[in-house]
Amino acid sequence: MEITIIQLFNGMSMGSILLLIALGLAITFGLMNVINMAHGELIMIGAYATYITQNLFIDYMPASMFNWYFILSIPVSFLVAFVIGWILEAGLIRFLYGRPLDSLLATWGIALMLQQLARTIFGAPNVAVKSPTWLDGGYRLMDGVVLPYKRLFIIGLVIVTLVAMFLYIYRSHAGRRMRAVMQNRDMAACLGISTRRVDAMTFAIGSGVAGIAGCALTLMGPIGPSLGTYYIVDAFMVVVLGGVGKLVGTIVGALGIGITGTLFEFWTNASLGKVLVFLCIVAFLQWKPKGLVAMKTRSLD
Amino acid sequence: MPLRQLTPQKLYLLLAYAVAATALFCAPMMLSDFRLNLLAKFLAFAIVALGLDLIWGYTGILSLGHGVFFGLGAYAMGMYLKLEASGGRLPDFMDWSGLSALPWFWKPFASFPFALAMGILIPALLALILGFFTFRNRIRGVYFTILTQALVIITVTLFIGQQKFTGGTNGLTGFTTILGHSIGSPDTKRMLYWITAAVLIAVFVLCRFLVKSRFGKVLRAIRDGENRARFIGYNPAVYQMIAFMISAGLAGVAGMLFVLHVGIISPSTMAIVPSIEMVLWVAIGGRGTLIGAALGAILLNYAKSAFSESYPDAWLFFLGALFVIVVVFLPKGAVGLFRKWKIPKRRRTEHEQQVGHSAV
Numbered sequence: 001m002e003i004t005i006i007q008l009f010n011g012m013s014m015g016s017i018l019l020l021i022a023l024g025l026a027i028t029f030g031l032m033n034v035i036n037m038a039h040g041e042l043i044m045i046g047a048y049a050t051y052i053t054q055n056l057f058i059d060y061m062p063a064s065m066f067n068w069y070f071i072l073s074i075p076v077s078f079l080v081a082f083v084i085g086w087i088l089e090a091g092l093i094r095f096l097y098g099r100p101l102d103s104l105l106a107t108w109g110i111a112l113m114l115q116q117l118a119r120t121i122f123g124a125p126n127v128a129v130k131s132p133t134w135l136d137g138g139y140r141l142m143d144g145v146v147l148p149y150k151r152l153f154i155i156g157l158v159i160v161t162l163v164a165m166f167l168y169i170y171r172s173h174a175g176r177r178m179r180a181v182m183q184n185r186d187m188a189a190c191l192g193i194s195t196r197r198v199d200a201m202t203f204a205i206g207s208g209v210a211g212i213a214g215c216a217l218t219l220m221g222p223i224g225p226s227l228g229t230y231y232i233v234d235a236f237m238v239v240v241l242g243g244v245g246k247l248v249g250t251i252v253g254a255l256g257i258g259i260t261g262t263l264f265e266f267w268t269n270a271s272l273g274k275v276l277v278f279l280c281i282v283a284f285l286q287w288k289p290k291g292l293v294a295m296k297t298r299s300l301d
Numbered sequence: 302m303p304l305r306q307l308t309p310q311k312l313y314l315l316l317a318y319a320v321a322a323t324a325l326f327c328a329p330m331m332l333s334d335f336r337l338n339l340l341a342k343f344l345a346f347a348i349v350a351l352g353l354d355l356i357w358g359y360t361g362i363l364s365l366g367h368g369v370f371f372g373l374g375a376y377a378m379g380m381y382l383k384l385e386a387s388g389g390r391l392p393d394f395m396d397w398s399g400l401s402a403l404p405w406f407w408k409p410f411a412s413f414p415f416a417l418a419m420g421i422l423i424p425a426l427l428a429l430i431l432g433f434f435t436f437r438n439r440i441r442g443v444y445f446t447i448l449t450q451a452l453v454i455i456t457v458t459l460f461i462g463q464q465k466f467t468g469g470t471n472g473l474t475g476f477t478t479i480l481g482h483s484i485g486s487p488d489t490k491r492m493l494y495w496i497t498a499a500v501l502i503a504v505f506v507l508c509r510f511l512v513k514s515r516f517g518k519v520l521r522a523i524r525d526g527e528n529r530a531r532f533i534g535y536n537p538a539v540y541q542m543i544a545f546m547i548s549a550g551l552a553g554v555a556g557m558l559f560v561l562h563v564g565i566i567s568p569s570t571m572a573i574v575p576s577i578e579m580v581l582w583v584a585i586g587g588r589g590t591l592i593g594a595a596l597g598a599i600l601l602n603y604a605k606s607a608f609s610e611s612y613p614d615a616w617l618f619f620l621g622a623l624f625v626i627v628v629v630f631l632p633k634g635a636v637g638l639f640r641k642w643k644i645p646k647r648r649r650t651e652h653e654q655q656v657g658h659s660a661v
Contacts, residue, residue, distance in 0.1 A: 029443075035443050035446075035447075092625065092629070095629055096628070096629070100442060100443045101363045101442070101443065101446065102628045102632065103628075104363070104443065104446060105577075105580065105581075105584065105624055105627075105628050106624055106625045106628040106629060108577060108621075108624055109620070109621040109622065109623065109624025109625040109628070110621065110624075110625065111621070112617055112618075112620055112621030112624070113617070113618055113621035113622065115617070116614065116617040116618050116621070119614070120614065229573070233447070233450050233451055233454050233573075236447045236450070236451075237447065237451055239447075240444055240447050240448070269462065270458070270462060271455075271458040271459045271461065271462025271463065272459070272462070274454070274455045274458050274459075275455045275458075275459055278451055278452070278455045281448075281451075282431075282434050282435075282448070285434075285435070285438065285440055285444075286434060286438060289438040289439060289440050
């Protein structure tokens, strides 16, 4: 019983991290049909932004303030990743619209360069980010079941981000423009929406969310230049499984992969668990080739 | 080809191919053993590139999973070599991981023909299965590409995790002989080089035949308009599956040759980065042209071995930049650049112009 609860909780935790990572992907992929393989590196950038914030606090702030650096590092990593995403869109991505496979290759090249850049600046070994003391320990649910505050905090962070994204996409003018472009780009352009600006904004927001994911990952363990590559393929599987165009598909996909993955790995072992999850995804796609939630369209392709 | 159609251009092309083939076969006389071994490795890579070009350049399906097919071929050959090196005893890594008897699926690999057949069949079969479950449901484009990448990840984790069967992170190495000949001796190496060159030429001819045939035309039709091809009455899924299977089989062949030249196969050879590098070979040489894919593989690997020996860090920057440059500025690769530069010089005849117009 206790073990089941712990495994379910770990699955939830894994799923929420995947969700945070896949959220940005789902937006860029759904809206612009761009496969951003550099997404993992934006996560890495967010993580290093947190690391730098921590170091700045250690160097320039009184020790009593240290515990609060993490609160500041969340918007910092969002902003850093946001700006880099914006530059990436303006400098490269916008030449690749309508060529998803090419965008995949080009952004993969960017990913390689960013990784190597991080290795040059911060060195190849992993660096540790010291989590604030108020996240140490855990909440004791019952005997033998302790839910670490760190993981609870990440789940909370994901929920907050999700609500913010929901409000942005479904309740704001900018979000309405974004959905309009997603549903019918030409029509939206005819109605006076600057699709260029919407694209840039969307890509930058997707990147910013990746930055937040990077910030959250610093709580889970040491970070290194290849941090993003561990998660990127799983995150893409979430997008494939969940379908594009609606947030709910991504949420269900992420939690599904997170929980089944953790359970399979618990029942078998880490390598077999991954195989089983992959087989499940392929089997699922037999039933729903477009993913869980597909945008209804009457066009053929 | 009837002599009538043998325009000077085609003649030059044939001549160039003949010169290239001769140069390939004469290379052992000019190169040192070390360089020859490198070249042999690059020729094996060129075979993968040809297979990848068949599926990507001609059918429009991007597979980031060819490292797996390459690796499976290499492992099949590696298993045979390992068993021969162990000389009837248990391979050393199995001993260390506490196995007491040879697993059943290792046993038949003691036979060379069996290993050879499996090196082609296993990758082809895996490709067929993956293709069956995806193409049939019209899962394609980026969705398929992501699935192939996931295939890479799980295969690598599986091979690392099942250390007692696969040798784990270290992979298979410590080979001594092949069919009784010492694998390290210069004579064997030269022989293996010639075999690789011959296989490369055979694969090239096979691919050229496929591409020029009716089958190849359907593949290109699927690439350019899958639904149109479907409405005309072709079943794209079947063609995609066959093309993917052939492509994977060729990657298996290349993997077998690779392990003979390099003497080691480990999961890192089939990981994500090598798999995607294979795509870059094709992209930089020119997707949709066979010679471009083969030359791209050889030249880029040559550049890599020249660069990365002296500047391993700068190489990754260079590789990344190359991806961006090729995709943004050279979508047709080096061959495309060459053609762009050549075609305006050629005067079109009136007949060709008419044909050109009616095709539009």
